[in-house]
Each structure stands twice: as C-alpha cells, then as structure tokens.
Amino acid sequence: MRRFFNNPDTYVTDMLDGLVKAYPKALAFGDDPHAIVRADAPVEGKVALATGGGSGHLPVFLGYVGEGMLDGCAVGDVFNSPTAEQMLDVTRRIHGGKGVLYIYGNYGGDVMNFDMSTEMAEMEDIEVRTVIVADDVASAGPDEAERRRGVAGMVFAFKTAGAKAAAGASLDEVEEIAKRTLAGTRSMGVALSPCIIPSVGKPGFDLAEGEMEIGMGIHGEPGAKRETLQSADEVAERLATAVLDDLAPASGDRVAVMMNGLGATPPEDLFILYRKVHEIVEGRGLSVHKAYVGEYATSMEMAGASLTICRLDDELAGLLDAPARTPFFQEG
Amino acid sequence: MRRFFNNPDTYVTDMLDGLVKAYPKALAFGDDPHAIVRADAPVEGKVALATGGGSGHLPVFLGYVGEGMLDGCAVGDVFNSPTAEQMLDVTRRIHGGKGVLYIYGNYGGDVMNFDMSTEMAEMEDIEVRTVIVADDVASAGPDEAERRRGVAGMVFAFKTAGAKAAAGASLDEVEEIAKRTLAGTRSMGVALSPCIIPSVGKPGFDLAEGEMEIGMGIHGEPGAKRETLQSADEVAERLATAVLDDLAPASGDRVAVMMNGLGATPPEDLFILYRKVHEIVEGRGLSVHKAYVGEYATSMEMAGASLTICRLDDELAGLLDAPARTPFFQEG
Known part of the structure; x- marks a missing residue:
C-alpha cells in the first residue's frame, strides 16, 4: 500500500x-x-x-x-x-x-x-x-x-x-x-484503478493499466462493462451523453456541471475532461451557470472521475451561489 | 498510464x-x-x-x-x-x-x-x-x-x-x-510513488510499494534516502522534526501549518499525518494559527505528502486571514 x-x-x-x-x-x-x-x-x-x-x-x-x-x-x-x-x-x-x-x-x-x-x-x-x-x-x-x-x-x-x-x-x-x-441531478463515473481499504490491505478488485470501467460505483461496485481506456474526449463524451440523455434537459436550460476526481486523477486531467463536457453541454443548447472541477467525492486513491449535471431554475441557481464556509468548500 | x-x-x-x-x-x-x-x-x-x-x-x-x-x-x-x-x-x-x-x-x-x-x-x-x-x-x-x-x-x-x-x-x-x-517558511516532502509526464508515458523513476523517499522533490528529484515505509506518526515526526529544526522557531511563536498531498494520497491520510504534526508543533510550545490540509502543490498522480510550516507575526497572520478568491483557494 x-x-x-x-x-x-x-x-x-x-x-x-x-x-x-x-x-x-x-x-x-x-x-x-x-x-x-x-x-x-x-x-x-x-x-x-x-x-x-x-x-x-x-x-x-x-x-x-x-x-x-x-x-x-x-x-x-x-x-x-x-x-x-x-x-x-x-x-x-x-x-x-x-x-x-x-x-x-x-x-x-x-x-x-x-x-x-x-x-x-x-x-x-x-x-x-x-x-x-x-x-x-x-x-x-x-x-x-x-x-x-x-x-x-x-x-x-x-x-x-x-x-x-x-x-x-x-x-x-x-x-x-x-x-x-x-x-434534476444525474451522475456517472469511470474508474481507472481500484483503491485500498486500510484494514483490508489490498484492492477489492483488479483493474489493469490501460483498462477503464465506465459506471463503476464509488466503492468499486461493477459498472456497465470493462473496456480499453479511451481518449479524454471520448470518455467525456460517454459520460456526458449518458448523463444528459437520462436527465433530458430542454434547450435553453441552465445547469451546474461537476467534473469530479475520484482520488488519484490530477486536476489537470479533470480540466481536459471538462473541456469536452463543456462543448457537449453547450452543443445541446444548455448554458453552464457554474462549473465545479476538482475532488468533491472520492474513493481513497482510486484513479478516475465522475460527471454530475444539475438542472437549475432561478431559485436553485441563487441557492448554489449563496455563501457557504466549510473547511473543504467555500462559496461567495 | x-x-x-x-x-x-x-x-x-x-x-x-x-x-x-x-x-x-x-x-x-x-x-x-x-x-x-x-x-x-x-x-x-x-x-x-x-x-x-x-x-x-x-x-x-x-x-x-x-x-x-x-x-x-x-x-x-x-x-x-x-x-x-x-x-x-x-x-x-x-x-x-x-x-x-x-x-x-x-x-x-x-x-x-x-x-x-x-x-x-x-x-x-x-x-x-x-x-x-x-x-x-x-x-x-x-x-x-x-x-x-x-x-x-x-x-x-x-x-x-x-x-x-x-x-x-x-x-x-x-x-x-x-x-x-x-x-520564516520551511518545507519537506515524502514520496511513495512516481508520477508520469504524459509525453513521456512512463514513470521517471521507480519507487516500489512499501518504500518511501523522504525529501524527494516535486519533479522526483532525489531525496535524502530511500527507506521502508513507516507509520503515519513516524513519517509525520520525521517531516516535522526536519522542518522545525531548520526553522528554529521560539517557544510561543505562532505558525501556519500546511499538510499537503502530492496527488494520489487521500485527504483522510493527510489528516492522520496532520494529527501527529499538530501534537509535535504544540509540544514545542508553538501555537497553530491556521492549518491547511489538502492538495496545494502536487506532482500529478504521485502518492506522497509534504509539510510546510510558516512562522507568523501579527501582520503576516492578518494577511493570511485576509479575503482571497481564486477558483482553487478561498479565504475569509
């Protein structure tokens, strides 16, 4: 470990x-x-x-x-x-x-x-x-x-x-x-590595270098299927399409977009994923009210990312923008 | 990768x-x-x-x-x-x-x-x-x-x-x-894994599981020596002792303490390290004005951590507490 x-x-x-x-x-x-x-x-x-x-x-x-x-x-x-x-x-x-x-x-x-x-x-x-x-x-x-x-x-x-x-x-x-x-909130993740519970001392499952599992849960719950790792743009498109198809927002809707790292994925990689997600979201006629890129919900040292999209009305947008102060999250 | x-x-x-x-x-x-x-x-x-x-x-x-x-x-x-x-x-x-x-x-x-x-x-x-x-x-x-x-x-x-x-x-x-x-600022890090530059495609050095390198730089520059990985408390003590001995603050000084993750190390692990650092800092008669635990300076997906301690006077403490707003850092 x-x-x-x-x-x-x-x-x-x-x-x-x-x-x-x-x-x-x-x-x-x-x-x-x-x-x-x-x-x-x-x-x-x-x-x-x-x-x-x-x-x-x-x-x-x-x-x-x-x-x-x-x-x-x-x-x-x-x-x-x-x-x-x-x-x-x-x-x-x-x-x-x-x-x-x-x-x-x-x-x-x-x-x-x-x-x-x-x-x-x-x-x-x-x-x-x-x-x-x-x-x-x-x-x-x-x-x-x-x-x-x-x-x-x-x-x-x-x-x-x-x-x-x-x-x-x-x-x-x-x-x-x-x-x-x-x-109005939907998410989907992709894992590139397992993580280790300290009291167990070894990974709960294997995921080889060069593989990815789309849809894996944050405790390693099985995803849709295991595949060869694709480019960041392809991964972003897979996640964004699944999330948006399920959410089915109307053109003109405002959304908040969270590109979340699962643990070991560098912020740099998350911005590369976000870049394509932003293009897809705008391509569907949506406007991004606010983006959140970083680690918001992790799985110890798991490599991977998840995308969350939240459809906003005026009240929800205002509540997202309202001040907040925690040791991990600040707004306003 | x-x-x-x-x-x-x-x-x-x-x-x-x-x-x-x-x-x-x-x-x-x-x-x-x-x-x-x-x-x-x-x-x-x-x-x-x-x-x-x-x-x-x-x-x-x-x-x-x-x-x-x-x-x-x-x-x-x-x-x-x-x-x-x-x-x-x-x-x-x-x-x-x-x-x-x-x-x-x-x-x-x-x-x-x-x-x-x-x-x-x-x-x-x-x-x-x-x-x-x-x-x-x-x-x-x-x-x-x-x-x-x-x-x-x-x-x-x-x-x-x-x-x-x-x-x-x-x-x-x-x-x-x-x-x-x-x-009044000193730092030291410890690495548990290498990281990968995308254009290179493989780690710049090897660091086996169960090994640590105290003093390694954020680009993988060699540290003091390579050793068997120790407990969090022992690692925290090594880092805190090296940093504090070099800084040599006086009993009664106020300090800011940053327990920084290098990339793949979970925040949970950083708090376990911080716990011991805090005890050592207080044991030297210092008071912690503010703690920063999280990822502030990373090396892609490197596993590891660094400790930074900054000695404060009244003006510096006030400047640390003053408002700041960046996409990655907020204060006040």
Whole structure:
C-alpha cells in the first residue's frame, strides 16, 4: 500500500482527531467520536441538516459540514455505514428547534440506520425528514431510478438545501429544495484503478493499466462493462451523453456541471475532461451557470472521475451561489 | 498510464482551454495561450503579482491567480519552465502602473527565463522585482539555503504578498512581505510513488510499494534516502522534526501549518499525518494559527505528502486571514 496510516483499526478515529485539531473553530465532536458537527451547533431557530456514510470519500461526507451547508455528519468506518446511535447523536446535537433533514446516499446500511435514527429521534420529539440521493445513472435504469446509488450529486443538494435553511426556511421548504435539486441531478463515473481499504490491505478488485470501467460505483461496485481506456474526449463524451440523455434537459436550460476526481486523477486531467463536457453541454443548447472541477467525492486513491449535471431554475441557481464556509468548500 | 488526456502534445493547451471554460468570470488568457491572468486584469493602481512554472502541480501555480492573491501566471509544459516571452506577456497584461512582483520557485529554467523577462519588461518601463522561493530543507543544507528548491511554501508568500498588494501597498512593501514570509517558511516532502509526464508515458523513476523517499522533490528529484515505509506518526515526526529544526522557531511563536498531498494520497491520510504534526508543533510550545490540509502543490498522480510550516507575526497572520478568491483557494 502506498498510504499513510498507523493502526488500520484506528484509521477513522485518527483521521477525525486530525480533522478537529486542524479546524477547531469550524468543527467539533458530538458525544460520539464518530459524530462531527459544526462548532457552533445547534444553530437555534434554523432547520438542521445532517448526512452520514462511510469514510473514504472526502470531502463527502463530513467536508460539507459548515455555515450555509450541513450541521452535522455521522462518520462510519471506511466504506461502512455509521450506526443509528451515531446518527442520533448528530441529530440531537444539531437540532435547533425547527426539525432535522437527513440527506444521504442510497446504500442499504445507511438507509436502515438512518431510518432507525429517525424513529429514535421522533421519540425525543425531534421532527426528522429524509431525502435519499440516487443520482448514479449507471447503477439502475430510469424505470427503477429509486434503486440508483448516491454519488457526487449529493453535494448540490447539500448546497441548495443548506442555503435555504440558512435563509430561515421551514423544514417543508428545505426538504422541497433538496428534492427539487436531486430531481434534476444525474451522475456517472469511470474508474481507472481500484483503491485500498486500510484494514483490508489490498484492492477489492483488479483493474489493469490501460483498462477503464465506465459506471463503476464509488466503492468499486461493477459498472456497465470493462473496456480499453479511451481518449479524454471520448470518455467525456460517454459520460456526458449518458448523463444528459437520462436527465433530458430542454434547450435553453441552465445547469451546474461537476467534473469530479475520484482520488488519484490530477486536476489537470479533470480540466481536459471538462473541456469536452463543456462543448457537449453547450452543443445541446444548455448554458453552464457554474462549473465545479476538482475532488468533491472520492474513493481513497482510486484513479478516475465522475460527471454530475444539475438542472437549475432561478431559485436553485441563487441557492448554489449563496455563501457557504466549510473547511473543504467555500462559496461567495 | 491510468490517466485522462488526448494528444500528449496538447496536454497543457487542452487543460488551459478547459480551465478558462470552467472559470470564465475569474480567469482569462493573455495574448499567449500559456499566459493566464485574472479576468479583470490589469487592476489599475495595484502592485501586480505574477508567478510561473511548469504544469503538473495544480493548484500550483495558476490556481492562485485571483482576487487577493496573484494577477497572472506563465504556464509551462509539464515540469518545464514557461518561456521568457510568456512571462513578459503576463507581465504586460497585469501591470497596473505600480510595478510587478515575481514570486516563483528556485529552478534553473524558471530563474533564467524570469530574469530575461525582467530585462524585457524594464525596457518597456515596467518596474519588476523578484522573490525566489527556496523552502525545501531536503534539497540543500542551511549553509547553502539559497540553493534550495521551491515547493509548497510559495503558497504562503502568494497569500500574504497578495493581500498586502490588495490593501494598496507599494512595490517595496509587497516585496518585503513576500521576503519576510519566506524567511520564516520551511518545507519537506515524502514520496511513495512516481508520477508520469504524459509525453513521456512512463514513470521517471521507480519507487516500489512499501518504500518511501523522504525529501524527494516535486519533479522526483532525489531525496535524502530511500527507506521502508513507516507509520503515519513516524513519517509525520520525521517531516516535522526536519522542518522545525531548520526553522528554529521560539517557544510561543505562532505558525501556519500546511499538510499537503502530492496527488494520489487521500485527504483522510493527510489528516492522520496532520494529527501527529499538530501534537509535535504544540509540544514545542508553538501555537497553530491556521492549518491547511489538502492538495496545494502536487506532482500529478504521485502518492506522497509534504509539510510546510510558516512562522507568523501579527501582520503576516492578518494577511493570511485576509479575503482571497481564486477558483482553487478561498479565504475569509
């Protein structure tokens, strides 16, 4: 392994200890050492937003905890769901009296544990709503879109719903914004290498140099098929065509475009991919309101990239542009 | 190669085309397609700051072009100096009537070309000053510190000098801030893998899994020695001890600490390294004014990390905290 860690068993707790040491003014632990919240939580009178999921995807998930985005995050072990108790601890710590919205990716363990956390929170008279992210078009067809996995598209929902909550909206209104954002969000990825969970110590699958797997998930879930690596323009066209065909925006629509690196792919390569995506998006009569190029949702040291496109109306565009401050993401 | 590009010959121009397509409100080309400037350049009445160097290190160099930091950047091919003409083009485009400060890393080609550009600019009555970054303690001993290479420490000089210029300071004052920042800045890196220049197509050196090279440069320049990979805490201690022993801050000093990823190293691993660095820094009686954990200066898909520590006085701390907005870096 070409990686830095101490004991694999303390990988996540060491990481979180370093995180809170690095950003003590922004982030704090809950009662549970796997609960990360805004240092100023709870923000009284504001709808609180929480997420959660396995480690190994930074900045997803905890990187979006901060002003104008999320209030807290339950942090699981690498590629493993956090527990319902960890989610409940986050929920208690961030509740500011106006309810809590969960936004998280569509993975079995996360869904089960967030549902349990919801039941426990409601016994404590905390109103909880849930919006599940299922943006990965490679993971299921449009006729069973509710089975799709959640990937980088969640960042757009964190941003718009977070801005709506910061503006004083109700739980109903914040929930509606998250749903509206995700209804117009689609993603697809391509992997060029596997990655390694420290406690496992070897890759979960093989992917030879010169191969690519279009549609692979962020935990190495199988994609559409394995192929010979193509040029950046060809890869960009494959991703953009799949995402746009599924989203089916109308000519004249405004979109946000995220060209996301999965870990080991240099930013330079991402800009080469983005260049072609931008041409294709404009070629369909769409206008790019904002581009996001960099690492937003990763898979440890996996080489690869994903494309997310989010259709915007005036309100969503304004919410994307609203100020946000987290240690990993700033806007405005 | 596990990478995305088209023709290796157009790697940098494709990348820059994608960059300006992604951030059209922030960045623009100069007359030369290797010249990147603020979209609002020149800012009249402000000292202008320029940098330059080879591609392959994003966000270094062009990622720091923006409000509160740099005005322009000459972009070379991967790991190659830009030309004097490209630097001159940047210089002309950003000059706002109060002179231009060059801040760049200590590499032979860059020094030669920036010196030529300076001569040409002065023939056009543009006053130019130069501050060379030489922060890598592994590259030469303290008795010949002027021979050291420039690595991630340049980011601190971009930030403080950029903020000083944005506040309306003179060329003398901005130059002094850059020099004062760098006089208190030291770095050292460790590599766990090589990286690949697209036009070469294979690694420039071998580094086997399970090995590390402490002190390796960001182009693969040899380090102190090759060793068996140690635990994150041991690596952090090696880096922190070397940097702090050379910098020799006094107990009670405030510092900024940058734990920088070289490309393929996950942010999670960087926080594990940072955790130990933070303990060591505090153990020497220093206080961490601000931590920067992430990718600030990279070497394509190289696995590895570098540590930079910058000693601050009240003015430098204030300049670090001042607002900045670039597509890759935001503050305040």
